[in-house]
Structure formats: C-alpha cells, structure tokens
Amino acid sequence: MTGLDSLPPGARARGRADGFSDWLVGSAASRRQLTDRFIETFEAWGYGFVVTPLVEPLDTVAAGVGAARQSGLFRFMDSDGDLLALVGERTVSVARVVATQLHDGPFPLRLCYAGPVLRNQALNTGRRRESLQAGCELVGSTALTADAECMALAAAALERGGVHHVQVDVGHADFIPGLLESAGLDEPARDVVLGALARRDLVSVEAALESTDMADAERRLLLAFPTLRGGREILDTAASGLRGDRPTHALQELAQLWDLLDAHAITDRVHLDLGAVRDWDYYTGPTFEVFSEDAGFALGSGGRYDMLLSRFGAALPATGFVLHVDRCHDSIGRRDGAASAPWVLGVGWDDADAQPIALDAARRLRDRGVACACNLSAGGDADLHVTMHDAHWSMGGREERGSIDAAVDALSPREP
C-alpha cells in the first residue's frame, strides 16, 4: 500500500486549515521584527498606533470594498444572526474609527496599524489566505503635501525594514477616467475601456478604442498605456494636445507632487505612471504602488480616498497606504536566505549550590541583551558552565576559564 492510498480523501495537514501557514522559530521572529521596523518608522513620523478588530460587520466592510471583493472574504453569522466578516484589509476599519470616534480632530490626524488580514483565496494557488499588513492613514487634509508624505513614508519604512531597490510608482486615479470623458466617450464606452483596464487586458482596451470615435491626442495617450511612465518630463509629453480639464488637472497635481517628492529627496526612486490601473471607485486623487526589483508583486500601495469617510458619516479627506509585510519578508528572505533561529546562550551548573550563581549570571547577561536558557538540572551541556568557585565557557571555539564576573563580561556584547 502506498502512502497516499493509506490516507483518507480530504486528509488535512494535521489539524491546520488549508491555505494557512505556521510561522516557526526564526521566520516568526524576523517577520515580527520587520513589522516592528515598519511601525517604528510610522511612529517616528508622528503616526499614532491603533488596533482595530479582526472582525467587522459585513455592512462596514461593504462601505469600503465592492461586491466582488466582499465575496473573497471569510463571512459568517454570529448567534444574533448578524453578518460578520474577517477583515480583508484595514483601511476601512481605521476610517470607521475616525468617522465615529475621532471626527472632532485635531486634524490632520495621523494613524498607523499592523495586523493580519484574511482572504478566502482558492486553494493550491500559491496565494496566502492570511497575511500581515501594516499601514498609515493621514486624515483631514486635501493638500498634496499629505500625499507626498505618505509616499515618502512608505519608501522610508521599506528601506528601514531592509528592502532594497525600492521603487515608487505614482499615478492619479482621475487621469484615465478624466481622459476618457474629455475624449468624448459616452458612458457605456468608458465603462468598457475602464473594465478592460481593470482586468489589465490591454488588447481589449485597444480594440475598444479602435471601434470608438475619439480625438487623436487622447487615443495616442491611451494606446501608449504601458509606456506612460517616467520622470517629470512625461507630464509635458502627455499634456501636449490634451484639452479636457480633468486630465489636465490630474497632470498639474502630479507635477506639484513631483516637486514635493523632490523636497523629500526620493525622486531618484519615483516613476510617474499615468497608466496606473487602480480601483477607480475607491481612489479619488494621487495613487501609488511600491515595488522592489526582486519581488513579483507590489510590496505596498496607497493613495487618496476622499469619499470613504463620508460613507461612515464624516466627510473628511484622507490619504494613506498599506505595506504587505509577508511579501516584503519573502523578498528579504529570498535575498538573504531564511532567517535562522536567534542564538541563545545555554547556561549550566554543576551542583545545586551553584544553581543560584548560574541563575544570577544569566540574569546579568540578559540585562546586557544576551538571550540565556538555563539547564533544568545539574550538569549537562552548556555554553557557560558555573561552579561554586568559577566558570568555564567556550568562545570562538576556545575553552576559557575564569571568575563569574569575567565570564559575564566576556560573553556580553561589545560596546559599539
């Protein structure tokens, strides 16, 4: 009988739900440290840490994400018959908190968060069902300086977390819809093009544009879709021949934003991306995505969403972003290799009288930042072995012997 035949159909990895992961010693720690680096950076920029529930009423979730994405959530009913969902992102939760509890300001209000999000992804696709997100929301300002701050902060957090070759792609949610409107496309035709763009099906975009009557400047821009990328100079190229107010205004905002990003000294990592495909129902102004050369997915994304808070009864402008901690962690892991378990100093003693001395030595070493695990009985292997009179320890492959104080000093980290 082969191994497979002996297993019942539908057998699970001993007790763990399919599509979820355990994080073991080493990788769990490096993932937590990465999250800490992100939060530290957010706090250093004045963003206050908040925690929102893992569960939200389905109505709350529905205020933020469209029907298609709701169906990708884990949804359930509690004993009162209320429909609930495990959160698939956390911006909606933070927006709810601001609109219902912090609506009196003071503004601008800077908040940050980190926590798991869950998506009911199909199995065996390589996609995670649970992942960790960390993000910031800057509420109460319509100024482009707020958008620039979020972009600079996202890049700073990734770099602080150890992600290399960070690249920020900046777009504008109103550029393409505005371009389609000013090109004279009627609403059904616009929906066809926007729908194809949302599916990232540029072949259909092209076909739709060929079959519609529109001005050359706009058609040229839309057909150049994947190449509408570059530095500030592409704004002038794009603006030539353009007549509509909406796309022109979007280009003007991007020009101002470029100068603000220059003030943050990050334009060497910024590309303007006029063809950025984002959720046009959600975003209302500048948007951005963050990439790293060694990752096949965006590591973070964000933008201005001025309509969301009004759905919770507080008409407040807002901009923000999310970082995908697990994708960042994957990217760093591919580069540096998987994180190994942190080093722990084993402390032993030779008889019961020496145990208090060994425990005291461990206490002193821990105070100096050395992780120590004490033997649970006398004798046994140890990196530091304590007797009534002295200690011996191994360092750099050499056996050393001396007083307890000498051992603690020798095993403590050197002052930088």
Added chain:
Amino acid sequence: MSGLRIALPGGTLLEGACELLDSAGVIRLDPSRFDRELSVTEGGAVYVKVRPTDVPVYVEMGACECGIVGKDVLWESSRACYELADLRFGVCRLVLAAPRGSPLVQGVWPASLRVATKYPESARRFFAARSLNVVLIRLHGSVELAPATGLADCVLDITATGRTLAANGLIEVAEAGVSTARLIANLAALKTRNEAVGGLAASLRRAAASRRAEGAA
C-alpha cells in the same frame, strides 16, 4: 531582452511562438530544442516551456516576467497578469456544437441542457446571459465523445478547422469567442522591468502586425 524569463506554451502554440520570436528579431529558437530541455538560456534571457495552462501561473507569481499563451487559457484563468499584445497566431474559436438531431441545430434552445466542456469558466460566462437550466460537465479531453455516448447534449469546445467536430458528427451552433496567442506580463515586472518588457512587447507586436500584412497580401 536583458535577463527576462519568458514562459512559452508547450503544444500547438510552441512553434508559432518560436517563429514569432525569430521574426521579431528577439531570438532564434528551434522548438525541438525543448524536446531535450525545458529551459533554454539564450541571448541573456531564459525561455521555459510549460503547459499552456501553467503560463499565467508562472507569470502571476513572478517566476517569469512574461509569457506567451492562448486567450482560451486566459478565459479560464483567475491569475492576474497584464495582457499586453495580441500576437495574432494560433487562431481558434470556442464554439457550442451539437449533434445533427439536436434542437439546437434548428435554432431552438431547449429549457435544459447538459454541456460537456474543458472550459467551465468560459461556459459559465457564455450561459450566464441566457436563462437556461444548464448543467456543465467538466472533462479534460476528447470532449467530442460526450454527445455520442449520451454524457451530454452538446459541447463547448475549441476548434481551429472544425474537422474534429465534423468527424464526430457535431455541428457548430454558436460562437462563444475567438482566441489568439497573447503576450502577458507580471504586474510588478511591467513596472520594475519596464524597458525590457515594453521592448519585447513592441518587437512582438510589430512582427505580428507585419506577418499578418504579409499573410493578407
């Protein structure tokens, strides 16, 4: 095409993909090379031959920056990729076909219908617009046999010439879509490797257009 990894579809599209890459001046690859090796490094790029349905998987997950695959595979795939260009070869059609005696052939849509197909997602969408009581039966091959054996009333299947359908006594009733080979790209790669990916797209698009012009002349 500095350092790109490109997924090519094994099977009927492989030869056309190699021809197009050649006529675009990208690379000269003999398709038979893939009989011996699944991965070919040539001209600074890596070409891997995978099953057509796996091309979007490699590209979405970032294992390849670009891929060439039939639109029929993309209809079925839930993978998020950019579809950059219609490469215009590998033309085939997804059609509904029924045996001679079926009311479908007379243009009558029966109230309930059992449909055998290798394309359940396309079938779901095709029938979504028609309020019929449709039972989809997913098969993995030789779909034409299903009506003859009584497994299904009709089939929704890909046909290039119509010969296989005709040989099995099936008559085309409706066309659900026309498929050609497409160039797809990873979402991040279009941003982080924009010049290489954009350059590949431009060369293949040019070559596809000029080959079609030649074909028409």
